[in-house]
Structure formats: structure tokens, C-alpha cells
Amino acid sequence: MKIVVVGSVALDSIKTPFGDQKEILGGSATHFSLAASFFTKVGLVAVVGKDFPEKHISFLKDRGVDLAGLQVVDGETFRWEGYYEYDLNTAHTLDTKLNVFESFDPSLPADYRQAPFLFLANVDPDIQIKVLEQARQDAFSVCDTMNFWIERKPDSLKELVKRVNFCLMNDSEAREFCGTFSLLDSARQILDMGPEAVIFKKGEHGALLFMDQSHFAAPAFPLEEIKDPTGAGDSFAGGFLGYLANAGDVTEEHIRRAVIYGSVMASFNVEGFGTDRVARLTADEIEERFQVFRQITNF
Amino acid sequence: MKIVVVGSVALDSIKTPFGDQKEILGGSATHFSLAASFFTKVGLVAVVGKDFPEKHISFLKDRGVDLAGLQVVDGETFRWEGYYEYDLNTAHTLDTKLNVFESFDPSLPADYRQAPFLFLANVDPDIQIKVLEQARQDAFSVCDTMNFWIERKPDSLKELVKRVNFCLMNDSEAREFCGTFSLLDSARQILDMGPEAVIFKKGEHGALLFMDQSHFAAPAFPLEEIKDPTGAGDSFAGGFLGYLANAGDVTEEHIRRAVIYGSVMASFNVEGFGTDRVARLTADEIEERFQVFRQITNF
Numbered sequence: 001m002k003i004v005v006v007g008s009v010a011l012d013s014i015k016t017p018f019g020d021q022k023e024i025l026g027g028s029a030t031h032f033s034l035a036a037s038f039f040t041k042v043g044l045v046a047v048v049g050k051d052f053p054e055k056h057i058s059f060l061k062d063r064g065v066d067l068a069g070l071q072v073v074d075g076e077t078f079r080w081e082g083y084y085e086y087d088l089n090t091a092h093t094l095d096t097k098l099n100v101f102e103s104f105d106p107s108l109p110a111d112y113r114q115a116p117f118l119f120l121a122n123v124d125p126d127i128q129i130k131v132l133e134q135a136r137q138d139a140f141s142v143c144d145t146m147n148f149w150i151e152r153k154p155d156s157l158k159e160l161v162k163r164v165n166f167c168l169m170n171d172s173e174a175r176e177f178c179g180t181f182s183l184l185d186s187a188r189q190i191l192d193m194g195p196e197a198v199i200f201k202k203g204e205h206g207a208l209l210f211m212d213q214s215h216f217a218a219p220a221f222p223l224e225e226i227k228d229p230t231g232a233g234d235s236f237a238g239g240f241l242g243y244l245a246n247a248g249d250v251t252e253e254h255i256r257r258a259v260i261y262g263s264v265m266a267s268f269n270v271e272g273f274g275t276d277r278v279a280r281l282t283a284d285e286i287e288e289r290f291q292v293f294r295q296i297t298n299f
Numbered sequence: 300m301k302i303v304v305v306g307s308v309a310l311d312s313i314k315t316p317f318g319d320q321k322e323i324l325g326g327s328a329t330h331f332s333l334a335a336s337f338f339t340k341v342g343l344v345a346v347v348g349k350d351f352p353e354k355h356i357s358f359l360k361d362r363g364v365d366l367a368g369l370q371v372v373d374g375e376t377f378r379w380e381g382y383y384e385y386d387l388n389t390a391h392t393l394d395t396k397l398n399v400f401e402s403f404d405p406s407l408p409a410d411y412r413q414a415p416f417l418f419l420a421n422v423d424p425d426i427q428i429k430v431l432e433q434a435r436q437d438a439f440s441v442c443d444t445m446n447f448w449i450e451r452k453p454d455s456l457k458e459l460v461k462r463v464n465f466c467l468m469n470d471s472e473a474r475e476f477c478g479t480f481s482l483l484d485s486a487r488q489i490l491d492m493g494p495e496a497v498i499f500k501k502g503e504h505g506a507l508l509f510m511d512q513s514h515f516a517a518p519a520f521p522l523e524e525i526k527d528p529t530g531a532g533d534s535f536a537g538g539f540l541g542y543l544a545n546a547g548d549v550t551e552e553h554i555r556r557a558v559i560y561g562s563v564m565a566s567f568n569v570e571g572f573g574t575d576r577v578a579r580l581t582a583d584e585i586e587e588r589f590q591v592f593r594q595i596t597n598f
Contacts, residue, residue: 086480087480088480181385181386181387182524183521184521184522184523202504204482205501205504205505206504206516206518208518208521215521215594215595216595216596216597216598217505217518217519217521217595217596218598219505219507219516219518220516222482222483222507222514222516223483224483225481253598256597256598257598259598260598293598294598295514296514296515296516297515297516297596297598298515298555299515299517299552299555299556299558299559299593299596
């Protein structure tokens with residue numbers, strides 16, 4: 001087991017200007033592990049209800065995702081319903097039913113505790129901290145979050161950020177978290193809290209990596225059509241950490257490439273609803289798109 | 300004379316969260332020619348009133364800008380007053396006094412008509428077309444515009460776009476001009492009209508170049524402080540066309556580098572009010588920042 005991801009597995013109902021799908025496979029841990037599964041072995045920690053369709057379990061197993069950490073409990077699976085306008089940058093929530101996710105109490109199976117890489121997807125920062133305490137102390141840990149926790153649990157979030165290796169955020173979340181419009185200032189503040197690096201995800205504008213003495217700007221892939229942005233951030237994280245875990249080397253050279261692999265996986269994710277596009281992806285397609293990123297940034 | 304620019308020379312009163320300055324030197328032709336003056340010889344075509352301060356004339360001459368095309372006529376100089384909020388992407392206009400600019404009727408001096416490069420800064424597209432007709436037929440022409448003309452003179456603007464080599468626009472302007480949210484679709488539509496390339500300026504998110512079979516994404520420079528974004532787009536254009544005109548070579552390799560030099564000049568422009576920062580710039584600083592662009596995009 002190279003990576004453990006802790007997050008949500010959900011059934012999403014999504015409407016965009018390009019279509020409408022009900023109760024499809026979603027959730028942060030799902031999108032992350034699918035993307036990462038193209039690079040390395042991932043163990044998934046999440047909770048679903050007894051109503052969770054068996055076909056989704058089979059699908060994840062077929063992709064090589066280890067599900068020993070997936071709790072199946074009495075009750076209904078987490079459901080999210082939302083829509084996007086033509087500006088696909090912002091998700092509008094219509095309904096959130098946390099269901100069994102409300103009392104999610106992650107417990108890492110014994111062999112998961114030895115995994116060298118850990119992704120703490122967007123959940124309550126207090127839970128993220130509890131997971132961090134179960135993992136091996138030298139695990140390379142990356143956290144994500146969302147505005148909900150920035151507003152409701154800023155102190156817990158700061159405590160978490162202090163303790164992880166890398167921090168991922170949307171640019172708007174970083175600005176809110178740090179109380180400044182400047183991303184450079186936000187990056188400084190976050191790096192001062194402890195992490196070695198912070199990555200700002202900017203959707204259609206790409207991603208920015210900030211380290212103590214270094215900065216890297218990755219563009220977004222110029223996409224023909226964006227069908228559904230749900231899960232783009234987690235697919236980014238999956239490509240990013242999947243590549244790094246497989247390389248087994250967290251030097252800056254690899255970190256930069258990992259940002260590009262993250263961007264590649266996010267770009268595929270948004271080409272279909274839910275997991276549709278990534279489910280039919282091939283290693284060759286990933287490599288080809290990585291090379292296109294080289295072409296579009298070369299001068 | 301390598302480049303002729305036709306546009307405005309103005310006196311700007313600008314307020315941003317970082318300061319407040321009254322009646323400083325501004326205008327599209329000013330910012331363009333200042334930036335381009337670091338690369339090549341520029342001739343400026345614009346109109347000012349008799350009230351235009353002599354010190355600004357001397358300043359432009361000292362930078363090597365040819366002012367044979369600057370008309371000084373009875374009346375007052377164009378004045379613009381505006382402010383920016385913390386989100387420095389949007390200029391809010393408080394007052395526009397076109398004054399002598401209202402009846403601007405550009406006439407290119409004889410030697411200007413032989414210039415191999417032409418920049419049609421943001422003015423009425425009918426005037427831009429008239430200038431194009433005065434220039435040599437094989438001049439390499441680039442146009443800029445703004446939402447005001449997209450809304451009021453879309454047909455003239457389309458006619459202009461048909462006839463230029465390159466088209467520059469803000470991303471939001473391109474979306475409005477083409478009636479689509481997709482920048483890729485906007486680029487296709489504009490390329491279909493005639494130009495060989497279109498460049499979308501995205502402010503803090505960098506710039507995108509689209510050509511028939513090619514795409515290039517340039518990031519923005521991660522700036523410590525942005526004092527005043529006024530003129531950033533024209534400084535971009537000045538760096539872009541200045542570099543190209545000096546190279547005398549419009550192959551894609553040079554076009555990509557020109558986009559980066561444009562980004563370099565825009566990044567310096569916003570570090571000071573009006574022309575303050577660019578006025579004290581050195582060639583070494585430009586080259587140094589170009590190299591930083593290489594570092595921050597390398598993977």
C-alpha cells in the first residue's frame with residue numbers, strides 16, 4: 001500500500017449546462033483513488049450505507065483500489081445534489097444528505113498505518129488530525145479542505161496545516177483562510193505555519209505551487225468541452241500524489257512533474273460526468289497529455 | 300521606425316487601495332510605446348491638448364519615442380479618472396473627459412507609413428481601420444479593443460479583426476465578443492475571421508496564445524505588490540510587439556518568447572502608479588525577469 005486516502009464516497013446528482021445525472025458515483029476519496037490508481041496502489045478509508053450499489057465496489061476493486069478501509073454500515077450513503085452554471089467554476093449545492101457520513105469515524109486498518117503517503121481529503125479538520133495520528137509519523141501527508149471548515153473550524157484547520165507536509169487549496173479558499181487578496185501573501189502565511197509546500201488550485205486557470213524558495217506555475221489544459229467539474233480537485237490530488245508515491249522521490253523536480261500529472265488527471269475528470277471519463281482512461285492517454293503540457297508551456 | 304502605435308495619450312487620476320495619484324501620464328499609446336521602447340524604435344500617433352505638460356513630452360522623447368505623429372491641438376487633453384478595489388482586475392471609471400480625443404483623426408507621417416509593425420491600441424474600430432489603410436499593406440498589424448466597442452460597434456470590430464495579423468483581447472472581452480464562455484471556442488471563432496493568432500490577456504492568471512495548430516500558456520509573474528494595474532494590457536502589447544519587431548522574425552518560437560516579454564513588461568507596469576516603474580526600468584531587470592519566467596514554468 002503506497003497511499004492511503006481518507007475522505008467521502010458519495011452518490012452525486014449533478015446538473016450542468018451539458019447534462020444531468022442522478023445518483024452517480026462520487027465523493028472526494030473516490031475521485032482521488034481513481035486518479036491515483038493509474039500510478040500506484042491506493043487504500044481507501046471512507047464510509048457508505050448498506051444501500052451503496054455493489055457495482056461501484058466492483059468498479060473500484062477492478063481499478064486496483066484496496067477497500068479494506070471502506071466501512072459499510074447501517075443507514076444510507078452520503079448524497080450530494082448540485083448544479084453548475086455556464087461558468088463551471090462554482091458548484092451550487094441544492095441538497096446535502098450526510099447520512100452515514102455524519103458520524104464518520106475513520107479507523108486505519110493495520111497495514112494502512114504503514115503507508116508512506118497519506119491524503120486527507122476534505123472532511124472535518126478534527127477528523128483529519130485524528131487520522132494523521134493513526135498514520136506512521138514520517139508519512140508524507142497532504143491535506144485538502146473547503147470554505148465550510150475555513151469558516152467553522154479555523155483553529156482546527158490551522159492545527160492540521162501545521163502538521164502536514166503539503167497543503168492543497170482552491171485559490172479562493174486560500175484567500176479566505178489567510179484574510180488577504182494576495183496569493184503570494186497567502187502562500188507565505190501557510191508556509192509559515194509549517195508545510196513544505198502549498199498548492200493553489202485555480203480551476204480553468206491552472207495551479208500554483210509555492211515552496212520556501214521556489215514557485216511553479218502550471219496552466220490548465222485547454223479543453224474542448226467541460227462536462228462536469230465535480231471531483232476535479234480530488235483528481236488533481238490523486239494524479240499529484242499518485243505520481244509522487246510511485247516516483248518515491250519528493251524532490252522539487254518530481255514535485256513539479258506531479259503538479260502537471262495532477263493537472264492532467266483533473267483535465268480528464270472534467271471531460272465526463274462523475275467518474276465516466278477517468279474510468280475509461282488509459283496510461284497512454286495520460287502520458288500523451290503530459291507531453292502536450294510540455295508543448296503548451298515551452299518557450 | 301520599426302513600430303507605429305496609434306492610441307491615446309491621457310492624464311489619469313487613479314485611486315487603488317495602495318495609493319492615489321492625480322493627472323499622471325497615461326493612455327494606451329503611452330504605456331505601449333514606453334514598454335516597446337526597451338526593444339526598438341517606436342513612433343507614436345495620438346492627440347493631446349495645448350495643456351499637455353511639456354515634461355511628459357520630454358520624458359517620452361528621452362525614452363527614444365518618436366513624436367512626429369503626436370498632434371498638439373487647441374483644447375484639453377483626454378482625462379480619465381478611475382479606481383480599483385482590492386480585486387485589482389476591474390477598473391471602475393469615475394469620469395471620462397475625451398476632450399480633444401473625441402475628434403481624433405489620426406494621420407500617419409510619411410515615414411511612419413513604411414513601418415513594418417503596427418499596433419492599433421484600443422480606439423474606435425472605424426478609426427483603427429482607417430489607420431490600417433494608411434499603413435503599408437504588408438505591415439504586421441496587431442489590434443486591441445475593449446468591451447465598449449464590442450457592444451457598440453461589433454460589425455466594425457469584426458471588419459477590423461478580419462484584416463489584422465494578430466488580435467489581443469482580455470479573456471472577458473473575448474467571451475463577450477464571441478458569445479461563448481469557452482475561450483477555446485472564442486479563439487476558434489476569432490481565428491476563423493482571419494488573424495493568424497489571438498492572445499487572451501487574463502491579468503493575474505497570465506496570457507494564452509492560440510494559433511491555428513498551436514497553443515501556448517504563459518503564467519503571470521507572482522508579484523509582491525501590485526500598486527496600479529492601469530496600462531498593464533498596453534505594456535504587455537508593447538513588450539510583445541517590441542520584442543517581435545526587434546527580432547524581425549515572427550516564427551512561433553519568437554512569438555512565444557514575445558508573449559513572455561509582454562508578460563514581463565506588464566508585471567513591471569503594475570508595480571508602480573502610471574508609468575512610474577517602467578520609467579526607471581533597466582534592460583537587465585527585464586532580462587532577469589524573463590529568466591524567472593523560465594524557472595517558474597520549467598518541469
